[in-house]
Amino acid sequence: xxxxxxxxxxxxxxxxxxxxxxxxxxxxxxxxxxxxxxxxxxxxxxxxxxxxxxxxxxxxxxxxxxxxxxxxxxxxxxxxxxxxxxxxxxxxxxxxxxxxxxxxxxxxxxxxxxxxxxxxxxxxxxxxxxxxxxxxxxxxxxxxxxxxxxxxxxxxxxxxxxxxxxxxxxxxxxxxxxxxxxxxxxxxxxxxxxxxxxxxxxxxxxxxxxxxxxxxxxxxxxxxxxxxxxxxxxxxxxxxxxxxxxxxxxxxxxxxxxxxxxxxxxxxxxxxxxxxxxxxxxxxxxxxxxxxxxxxxxxxxxxxxxxxxxxxxxxxxxxxxxxxxxxxxxxxxxxxxxxxxxxxxxxxxxxxxxxxxxxxxx
Amino acid sequence: xxxxxxxxxxxxxxxxxxxxxxxxxxxxxxxxxxxxxxxxxxxxxxxxxxxxxxxxxxxxxxxxxxxxxxxxxxxxxxxxxxxxxxxxxxxxxxxxxxxxxxxxxxxxxxxxxxxxxxxxxxxx
Numbered sequence: 001x002x003x004x005x006x007x008x009x010x011x012x013x014x015x016x017x018x019x020x021x022x023x024x025x026x027x028x029x030x031x032x033x034x035x036x037x038x039x040x041x042x043x044x045x046x047x048x049x050x051x052x053x054x055x056x057x058x059x060x061x062x063x064x065x066x067x068x069x070x071x072x073x074x075x076x077x078x079x080x081x082x083x084x085x086x087x088x089x090x091x092x093x094x095x096x097x098x099x100x101x102x103x104x105x106x107x108x109x110x111x112x113x114x115x116x117x118x119x120x121x122x123x124x125x126x127x128x129x130x131x132x133x134x135x136x137x138x139x140x141x142x143x144x145x146x147x148x149x150x151x152x153x154x155x156x157x158x159x160x161x162x163x164x165x166x167x168x169x170x171x172x173x174x175x176x177x178x179x180x181x182x183x184x185x186x187x188x189x190x191x192x193x194x195x196x197x198x199x200x201x202x203x204x205x206x207x208x209x210x211x212x213x214x215x216x217x218x219x220x221x222x223x224x225x226x227x228x229x230x231x232x233x234x235x236x237x238x239x240x241x242x243x244x245x246x247x248x249x250x251x252x253x254x255x256x257x258x259x260x261x262x263x264x265x266x267x268x269x270x271x272x273x274x275x276x277x278x279x280x281x282x283x284x285x286x287x288x289x290x291x292x293x294x295x296x297x298x299x300x301x302x303x304x305x306x307x308x309x310x311x312x313x314x315x316x317x318x319x320x321x322x323x324x325x326x327x328x329x330x331x332x333x334x335x336x337x338x339x340x341x342x343x344x345x346x347x348x349x350x351x352x353x354x355x356x357x358x359x360x361x362x
Numbered sequence: 363x364x365x366x367x368x369x370x371x372x373x374x375x376x377x378x379x380x381x382x383x384x385x386x387x388x389x390x391x392x393x394x395x396x397x398x399x400x401x402x403x404x405x406x407x408x409x410x411x412x413x414x415x416x417x418x419x420x421x422x423x424x425x426x427x428x429x430x431x432x433x434x435x436x437x438x439x440x441x442x443x444x445x446x447x448x449x450x451x452x453x454x455x456x457x458x459x460x461x462x463x464x465x466x467x468x469x470x471x472x473x474x475x476x477x478x479x480x481x482x483x484x485x486x
Contacts, residue, residue: 036420227420288397288398288418290397290418290423292423311420
C-alpha cells in the first residue's frame with residue numbers, strides 16, 4: 001500500500017490538533033473542534049476547508065479539434081469563458097469514472113477539477129481520448145481552499161478585494177490573491193454561499209493563516225463537509241456514484257447532454273430505452289438514528305436496495321440518507337425500513353435537497 | 363460510591379447493590395458528537411458483558427455492554443432529547459441506566475480507575 005500523501009497544510013492541521021485520517025490516499029483532517037460545531041459554523045458564519053487533495057488538470061488547445069469536446073457528458077465549447085460546469089467522465093458502459101467540474105479559462109484553455117482518489121485514472125482516461133492540445137496534471141502545484149458560509153463573501157472581499165462580490169453562482173474570476181495569480185470561483189459543496197480559491201500550492205498555508213486570523217472563520221474538516229453535502233443531497237464519488245453506477249440511475253440526467261457525442265452515450269441511450277433497474281432515492285428517518293453506507297433498504301418486508309450515504313442531520317434533527325432501490329418503490333412518500341444487524345429504522349422517501357435554508361444563492 | 367471500568371469503556375458506580383452505568387469520557391471523546399442513544403427498557407434483565415444499550419455518533423454506531431449482571435430499574439430519559447449530554451458529562455449527567463445488581467463478586471472482573479487509565483494509555 002502506498003504511503004498517505006500530505007497536503008501543503010498538514011503542519012497547519014497539526015497545530016490545530018485536528019483529528020487526521022486517511023481519505024482517498026491522503027492524510028486529511030476529519031475534524032478540529034467537532035463535526036457538529038463545524039457544520040453549524042459553516043451554516044451560520046464562514047468555514048474554511050483544506051481541499052488541496054483534489055486534482056486539477058490544465059488543457060490548452062483547440063477544444064473541438066483536440067477531442068476535448070467529446071470527453072465529458074456536457075459540452076465544453078459552449079461553456080462561456082469565466083464559467084464552470086458540472087458533469088461526468090464516463091466509461092463505455094455509462095458508468096461514472098468521476099464527477100467533475102470544468103472551468104472555461106479562455107477560448108483555448110480549460111481547467112478540470114476532479115476527485116482526489118481518481119486523479120490518476122481520470123488523467124489517463126482523458127489523455128487517451130484526446131488527439132491534440134496540451135494536457136497537464138497540475139494537481140501537485142495547485143492549492144485549493146474552500147471558504148463556505150453566509151459570511152464568506154464579506155471575509156473574502158477583505159482578503160481579495162470587493163470585485164469578488166460580483167461573481168455569480170458557477171462563475172469565477174482570475175485575479176491576484178496574496179500577490180499571486182489565482183482563480184476565485186463561486187462554487188462549493190455545502191449549500192451555502194461560498195468560494196473555491198485555486199492558487200499556487202506554496203501559497204496555500206499563507207492564505208489559510210490569513211483566513212483564520214479573521215474571527216468569523218473557523219476550520220472545518222471532512223466530517224462536517226460530509227454532513228453539509230448530504231443535507232444538500234450532493235452525491236459523493238465512491239459512495240453514491242462509481243464506475244458501476246450511471247448518471248441515469250443516480251438521478252443526475254440533468255448533467256448529461258444527449259445532443260452531443262461522449263463516451264458511454266450509447267450505453268446510456270440503451271439504458272434509458274430499457275428503463276433503469278435501480279434508482280437513487282433520498283429518505284429521512286423518523287428518529288435520530290443514522291442510516292449508514294451498506295445498510296439494507298426494505299419495502300413492505302422485502303429487500304429493495306442498499307444505503308450509499310447516511311448521517312444524522314443537525315439541521316433536520318433526524319437521520320437522512322440516500323441509496324439505490326428498485327425503481328418501483330422510488331416514489332415520494334414511500335415508507336421504507338432501513339436495517340442493519342439488529343438495528344431497524346423507519347424512513348420515508350423525500351425530495352432533495354433535505355435542507356433548504358442555505359445561503360447558496362445569496 | 364465505588365467506580366469500576368470495563369475494557370469496552372463502560373463505567374459502573376456501585377452503592378448498596380445498585381449500579382449506575384455509563385460510558386467513559388475517553389469513549390465519548392473517541393465517538394465524537396453523540397447523536398443517538400438507544401436506552402434499555404426498564405425491567406430488562408442482562409448478564410455481565412452482554413449488550414445493554416447502543417450509541418451513535420456522527421462518525422459511528424457502537425454497542426454498550428453491561429458492566430454487571432442485573433435488572434434495569436431506571437434509564438436516563440434526558441438522553442433521548444439531548445444525547446449530547448454524553449459528550450458534555452459522560453461520567454456524570456450522561457449516565458444511561460440504573461441496575462439492581464445480581465452478583466457483587468462480578469466487580470472483581472472490572473478495572474479500578476488507575477487500572478483503566480493505564481489501559482487507555484496502553485491503547486496509544
